[in-house]
Amino acid sequence: MDKYLVVGNPIAQSKSPVIHGLFAQETQQNMMYSKELIAVDDFKGAIENFISSGVKGINVTAPFKEQAFELCDELSEFAAKAGAVNTLIFKDGAIYGDNTDGVGLVNDLINHNVELSGKSIVLLGAGGASKGVVSAMLAEQPAKLTIANRSVEKAQSIAELYPDQVSACRLEELADIQADIVINATSAGLNGQSLNIPSNIFHEQTICYDMTYGKALTPFLTFAKNSGSKQLIDGLGMLVEQAAQSFYIWRGVKPSTDGVISQLREQMS
Numbered sequence: 001m002d003k004y005l006v007v008g009n010p011i012a013q014s015k016s017p018v019i020h021g022l023f024a025q026e027t028q029q030n031m032m033y034s035k036e037l038i039a040v041d042d043f044k045g046a047i048e049n050f051i052s053s054g055v056k057g058i059n060v061t062a063p064f065k066e067q068a069f070e071l072c073d074e075l076s077e078f079a080a081k082a083g084a085v086n087t088l089i090f091k092d093g094a095i096y097g098d099n100t101d102g103v104g105l106v107n108d109l110i111n112h113n114v115e116l117s118g119k120s121i122v123l124l125g126a127g128g129a130s131k132g133v134v135s136a137m138l139a140e141q142p143a144k145l146t147i148a149n150r151s152v153e154k155a156q157s158i159a160e161l162y163p164d165q166v167s168a169c170r171l172e173e174l175a176d177i178q179a180d181i182v183i184n185a186t187s188a189g190l191n192g193q194s195l196n197i198p199s200n201i202f203h204e205q206t207i208c209y210d211m212t213y214g215k216a217l218t219p220f221l222t223f224a225k226n227s228g229s230k231q232l233i234d235g236l237g238m239l240v241e242q243a244a245q246s247f248y249i250w251r252g253v254k255p256s257t258d259g260v261i262s263q264l265r266e267q268m269s
Ligand code: ATR
Pocket: 124, 125, 126, 127, 128, 129, 130, 149, 150, 151, 152, 154, 185, 186, 187, 188, 191, 193, 194, 195, 196
C-alpha cells in the first residue's frame, strides 16, 4: 500500500489525514495517509528517513514550508515563486516540490462562483500564507492585485517579484482602494488580534474571503459583515481544495471536494 503523510510542528490539529482518507475512499486508491510530528531542528533528517522507508509523498505545513523549498531538486513554477513548498513528491531518487495553496484558493473561489479574471483584488498580509497564493491568483488574470500589509516593506518585496502585476500598500491606504474581492491572509485573527483596516473598503457586493476558518464566523469576516459586506467565505474549502490538488499530483485522479467540505463543516458545528 502506498504511504503518504503530513508533517508539521504542531501537527495534532491537522485535518489532512481525514481529508485524504475520504479522497482515497471515494477514488478507490490503495493508500494510507498519516500525520507526523517532526522536530523543528531536523526537517531534512526526518524527510530523508521517510524517503528511505518508502513514503511516496509528503504534505508540509508550518513551520517547514520554506525548508521544504530548500530541500527540493525540482520545483513547480508556483512553488518557485512562492519560495515555499507544501507538497513533496519522491520519484526516481529526486525530490519534486509544489505549492497547491494558490490553486486551492482559486478553486474554492470558483466553487463559490467567484472568478478572479478582470477583478480588483486586495490581499491582506505579506507572510507565507500570502506569498503562497499570489502566482496562482495572477494566472487567473485579475485586473489588479494589491497586497496590503502592516509592514509595507514585506508587501513591497512580494510585489517586486511580479513587476507591473502586483502593487503594495499599507493597511491604512486601503481607504482609497476600490476592491471587488478582499482576501485575508494575515494571522491577526488566529492570534486573537484585531486587524486595523478601514471599514469603507467593504461594500454590499464586496466578496470577503478569510483563509482561516472556525466554528464561528472569523473575526475578519465578522468585521466585514458589520461593515456591510454580504458575501462572506471562510477558508475551510481552500483547505480541502489544496489537499485535492496534492492528491491529484500524487495519484493522477481528481477527488470530488463538495462532500468532504460539508462533512468537515458538520464535524465543526
Ligand atoms: P503566515 O505564514 O501565516 O503568513 P507570517 O509569515 O508570520 O504567518 O505572517 C503573518 C502576517 O499577518 C503578516 O503579514 C503580518 O503582518 P506584519 O508583516 O506587519 O507582521 C500579519 N499580521 C499578523 N498580526 C497582525 C495584526 N494584528 N495586524 C495586522 N497584520 C497582522
